[in-house]
Amino acid sequence: MTADAICTKRRPLETLLRALTEGSPDTSVLGSAFEYVADLALWSSPEFGARIKQIWRWEDWPGAQGRDLGIDRVISTVDGELWALQAKGYSSATSLKYAGKGGIATFLAAASTGQFAMQLVVTSSDRVADNARQIAARQLVPTRILDRSWLDSLDLDWPTGITDLRDAVAAAARGQGPAQVSLAAGRHQLAPHQETAVKDVVTCLASQSTGDARAKLLMPCGTGKTVTCHAVTESLGARQILVLVPSLSLLAQAMRAWQAQSLGRLRVIAVCSDESVVARDDAIVMNPSEIMAPVTTESKALASFLAGSGVQADGELWPTVVFSTYHSWDCCTDR
Template sequence: MTPLQNLLQQFRTQAASPRDQGTYFEKLILTYLRHEPYYQTLYSQVWTYGAWATERGLTGLDTGIDLVAQTAATGEFHAIQCKFYAPNHRIQRADIDSFFAASGTSDFSHRLLVITTNNWTKPVQDVLQNQQIPVTVIDLNTLEYSKIDWGKYSIDQAPILRHSKQLRPHQENAHKAVLLGFKHSARGKLLMACGTGKTFTSLKIAESQAGIGHIVLFLVPSLALLSQTLTEWTQESSVPLRSFAVCSDTEVGKNKRKLTKAQQNEEAEEIAVLELQYPATTEPDKLAQAVLRSRNSQSMLVIFATYHSIEVVHTAQLEYGLGQFSLIICDEAHRTTGAIFADTAESHFTKVHNDEYLHASKRLYMTATPRVYGNTAKAKAEQDSVTLCSMDDEAIYGPDLHVLRFSKAVAQGLL
């Protein structure tokens, strides 16, 4: 068993009753939300529901809400329920009904459901994706990847955090090369083999190229990758970070019927809301408001967004004063290739190239597998007056700032 699984098993065997088990787990999550790097910056305060209710002259009786958190940027309240189940328990609708009823008021703008299982019934997944007040799920997998060292956790002591990573020599080479390249070019490519640490390397590039007081946009093709990247960046950053997650309505289960089947197949990576581990916005005005309120926080401000939600970011800049990005990082950048037709709606993946659409000082395109079109395809595109985005086009992607091929990574013993 993992250290966290061992810890939860101790709760089960040492607690005098199921209620005590729940209390132990609630205290663990209180610690998690106060010390896990992302939530530590997201929330200015986290209370037990009883303490929060008492401050407001409410009864504080058990209503299905265990904890309440207040966001640092906007002062909104998030309702939190902590569910301590056996590992093989399968979440049913009845397990969460009381929480949804208690938190379905104007007091709360978001809900967090924290559970000790990864098993869900289909009706519960459907319910979670169609809530007026959004729901974020923190499951056992998410807790396992906490910065907190669960093997050293004690319920009565401050948590011990795992050591932060340092750049390895091949990553340091990439870091230096990209920063040097950006002195001469506003765009460029970072090509690194899978498993060599592109995400961590890009964090250190952002810290050096942008840094405190500046805004970075990190684009990914899926909600799952958004969660993974946001986790690694917040846990490993050596400068204070304020992070904001953005997704589209279609990705969180809203407005699906507005898409044709063809659009869904081409554009929408319909990933369940269970994949998104952090509260996210789909509204450009709220995004701009939250970022602008954090400009004086002595932090680097990072917006993590999917390519599908790029219009949210665009509108936040165009209409709500979000401001220029110091750096845009396009992950899985081979996805941004393809044709742009004059008489057809442009793909979300290619809009990032347009500096009039997204204002930024620098653009970094990262991938392990650059996609390049052959001469025949290029000639056909030119003949048909079609813009073809190919990764060997330096006018779009810039030069190769650093290249670490798979064969070289293997030869260096990196894989």
């Protein structure tokens, strides 16, 4: 059975969440079981999965000092970073708050020690209070809120109960199980017309003797331009890539598609230099909690990112990709 066939019959997250609350006096609270849901989701995601080296429970992390103040997991990455994670498992009707019982304020305070390069909040709720998003966006440490819609977007065949869930998380840590099937299923096979387009572009570029070889690829809407362009860069063995798109919403879509096609093995950054754009339709996407990558508005920060050594895992140096809107072109070219 192929990965695509498995994913067409995958069990939804809702089935697992109901199983985790069976027999509980309060079916709106998932408790510590949801932490394993967060683990499996992160291992399975194209944005984060390939970067994760190990996930510790707080009490098992070698650097833990004192009692848990809201950090449920500590994640180490293949490029040497540490991330802090809080899992918030509630019913979909319960709103994720900033302050008070069930809020994220204590977690953000506990994680803001300088040890962590990223703060992640995974919630089963599809409701996030405005002040929670706003305060998360203003954190000095990049903070991402991964809500129910993000969980449901994963191509994951969710386990049937807590035992299967723990087994799936353990398998993911070994590079096996449903998490790996999910990552593989996210990569689309090229259609014949896309394979032809890739071959034609590569041939066109190879036929030019100049150092600034160029090619133009024209494809109608809905024919897979994003997947095709990604395949061109793979065929060329490109190491540094700039992807320009018309809007911030398309930037987020293109980034996720590229990450899926690369099985997450990309080093990415998003560029938005004109903050006035935020006032229009793309405002919610521009929130750093919505873009699953570093975001910058400054050319110096971009230059520093490009000068970095990159991510090397299993002996492979990952390509670096800059995603930018047309509006932000000046930020990409300013020296």
